[in-house]
Amino acid sequence: MLQLAVICLALSYTLQLSGANLIDNALQIDDETAMRAQFEDFKMKYKKKYDQEEEERRFQIFVENLKDAKRMQGEDQATAVYGVNKFSDISDEEFEKFYLNPTISEDNSTWPEEYKWTEGSERLENLSCPRRVDWRRRRAVTRVKNQGRCASSWAFGVVANIESVWYIKKRQLLILSEQELLDCDSWDRGCKGGFAYNAFNSIVSLGGLMRFRDYRYRASRGSCKLIKSKVSVRIRTFRSIRPHEVEMRVWVAHRSPIVVTINAAALKGYRRGIIRPRFGRCSSTRLNHVVTIVGYGRCGRHRYWIVKNSWGVNWGERGYFRIYRGEQACGINRFPCTCVL
Numbered sequence: 001m002l003q004l005a006v007i008c009l010a011l012s013y014t015l016q017l018s019g020a021n022l023i024d025n026a027l028q029i030d031d032e033t034a035m036r037a038q039f040e041d042f043k044m045k046y047k048k049k050y051d052q053e054e055e056e057r058r059f060q061i062f063v064e065n066l067k068d069a070k071r072m073q074g075e076d077q078a079t080a081v082y083g084v085n086k087f088s089d090i091s092d093e094e095f096e097k098f099y100l101n102p103t104i105s106e107d108n109s110t111w112p113e114e115y116k117w118t119e120g121s122e123r124l125e126n127l128s129c130p131r132r133v134d135w136r137r138r139r140a141v142t143r144v145k146n147q148g149r150c151a152s153s154w155a156f157g158v159v160a161n162i163e164s165v166w167y168i169k170k171r172q173l174l175i176l177s178e179q180e181l182l183d184c185d186s187w188d189r190g191c192k193g194g195f196a197y198n199a200f201n202s203i204v205s206l207g208g209l210m211r212f213r214d215y216r217y218r219a220s221r222g223s224c225k226l227i228k229s230k231v232s233v234r235i236r237t238f239r240s241i242r243p244h245e246v247e248m249r250v251w252v253a254h255r256s257p258i259v260v261t262i263n264a265a266a267l268k269g270y271r272r273g274i275i276r277p278r279f280g281r282c283s284s285t286r287l288n289h290v291v292t293i294v295g296y297g298r299c300g301r302h303r304y305w306i307v308k309n310s311w312g313v314n315w316g317e318r319g320y321f322r323i324y325r326g327e328q329a330c331g332i333n334r335f336p337c338t339c340v341l
Contacts, residue, residue, distance in 0.1 A: 103193025
């Protein structure tokens with residue numbers, strides 16, 4: 001345990017140094033020659049090609065994104081590193097339209113009562129927890145997927161939760177179909193966004209989920225092609241978890257990964273490390289992305305959640321990110337929930 005703590009502290013220090021270097025070197029936003037060179041490296045790495053007019057427009061967006069990354073870097077209070085990533089050439093409007101969740105409203109009244117934790121619900125907060133939990137190490141988490149240019153995180157977060165809970169209960173790690181939800185869920189809006197509670201209710205109504213191999217992802221909404229005989233996983237319902245990070249930690253430690261809905265403001269320029277935004281930088285009232293918490297830990301003085309995202313393995317920490325635990329960062333505690341088999 002001591003050795004692990006030393007390694008963690010060393011990693012934290014390394015990431016902090018990396019962040020400093022990123023500000024000093026990679027984010028020299030006032031040096032156009034350096035920025036042009038970075039843009040060329042970015043195009044090569046992510047195989048980007050534009051015509052002449054589009055290239056100049058994308059370069060200007062690239063510059064603005066790195067300005068924002070530098071601002072985020074200066075404000076972050078943990079070990080997060082911001083800078084060039086796969087989203088560096090897209091505008092905020094494009095990012096919100098294609099990668100976040102435009103359907104989720106800022107008005108809390110749109111969230112139905114059954115999705116909110118009520119005082120009579122089960123509480124687990126008095127149970128003790130290990131210092132670290134990572135369901136990936138228990139082989140209870142499927143590979144990171146990629147939603148593409150489709151605002152379908154609502155489907156990916158829910159399916160990831162069901163995959164893990166099914167494995168924990170049945171000892172079968174099945175890769176399930178998000179496309180079934182895009183095509184067959186009539187309550188949500190496919191690539192224009194949706195809600196986790198609608199997805200859960202749809203799965204119950206549809207009779208379950210097919211496997212990914214039988215209903216492959218296309219990143220667009222089409223006609224429903226559900227084949228009842230090929231349904232592999234069924235759920236009974238879903239339930240809310242008390243919106244308190246102590247309770248969430250107990251649930252993750254003793255039961256399973258959970259679904260959360262967050263404000264993704266800190267994710268666009270994220271590269272690695274533990275995100276700890278300053279108060280007000282990542283409002284908990286503007287939730288716009290659905291993800292799955294698969295564990296938690298601590299590195300030095302920074303407690304964190306381990307979160308599975310749906311933007312592919314070439315984003316963040318091989319498709320994951322870590323975010324500070326205990327300060328309700330980015331509204332991560334607002335609407336935690338999980339399926340019930």
